[in-house]
Amino acid sequence: MPNPPAPAPARLNDGLVLIIEDEPEIVDIIRAYLARDGLRGVGAGDGREGLRQHLALKPDLVLLDVKIPEPDGWQVLAELRRRGDTPVIMLTAHDQDLDKLLALRVGADDYVVKPFNPAEVVARVRAVLRRARAGGHGNGGNAGMLRCGPLEIDLDTHQARVVADGASTPLPLTLTEFRLAVYLARTPRRVVSRAELLASCLPEGDALERTVDSHISKLRRKLEEAGVAGMPFSLRGVGYRMVEPT
Template sequence: MSTLFTGTAPPLPATRGLILIVEDEPEIVEIVRAYLARDGFRTATAANGHEGLRQHLAHNPDLVILDVAMPELDGWEVLTELRRRGDTPVIMLTAHDQDIDKLTGLRIGADDYVVKPFNPSEVVARVRAVLRRTQANRASADKARILECGPLRIDLDLHQAHAVIDGVALALPLTLTEFRLAAYLARTPQRVVARSELLTACLPEGDTLERTVDSHISKLRRKLEDARIVGMPFSIRGVGYRMAAE
């Protein structure tokens, strides 16, 4: 591993964001902290999985650098909980250079993977790259907060749906479940979505029958037809639904 940075140049102002380092080896923590500080990042640290989760709640970091082999909770368990909480970017640190470990991390939701021993400058470069990518994805997601499919317009922030006919917007009186179904289908209007997927993604807990989806879709379609939007959602016999007819 590279030695701790000892150059004379002062660190950049800490303006790039907060990085949480969850690692039980103090030497590694100090090296990574020093290189991140030199690049303008603030840092918080935790020496085990439980403390890492507490620090994540306390600081809401911009990114987590997460060791795999740690006491109390290992990195896989911590990553699973972080993904349950949200989409904070995570870079895994591990001594295992095995494809199965990389696949496990990526499957659970890691954004990148660095194998020990590593060059600390590479870790900083990975941090910058992951932050650039995730911030770009969030910017794209923000632009997609309004969904449009033909005359149907859905505002996800205001939780409102309108039929726009001849330039006039008519509010649609959708229930919560109907709104969820309309929004889910409108995100990818050409994709056929199975009833089982709609059941999991849109219906309240406790609804377990796929035919319940058909009932809600029928009511949604009737409200759209009342607003002069005909043929949406479109039924694919024996499979599911898509928002666009073709």
């Protein structure tokens, strides 16, 4: 891993990144690269401190190492997802498809394998932050509300809910799940291939089409828990659409 870059004149007002990592030198390098790009970085050396700082600081994004002490990264990620939809990028020495799929299934938005290029980490941070702030799939789209049956997606507040029988049930979607829901809800009867969803909603991730299936499965489960069965619909060997054609 390269040494930290020389400080560059930059206004650190573009976002706060919480780095939960137990190797101080890695934290220092990432913070230096973030600062050079106008982003603030704050370090936490273990899971307990990371969760405490997440509550106190409300960061725009979390960089989370898997092998941290007390508790480990998987437990921290699960707790962050229970709390809300703060974007999370996992940092890990593992380079196995199973680990990547587990990170995405638990709710990570991206995955970086050590050893990594710090400049690439910053680029991924920027990309995830852009998507989070756009509240959509990266093309901006029309601000306002998307409605697809009982599903309502507020692009301005980055919230989704199910409205049925006079009740409104919030959906605790991750950033990736939200992007997929938005992408499918814009053209709800069009069949969208996994490759298209991967390119449009997970452009910085590893090119594994089955990761789309994992995110769709979690999105469908959350909709089912809110009383909506079957959305999104799958067409074996083809892809997904949000609703069945009438």
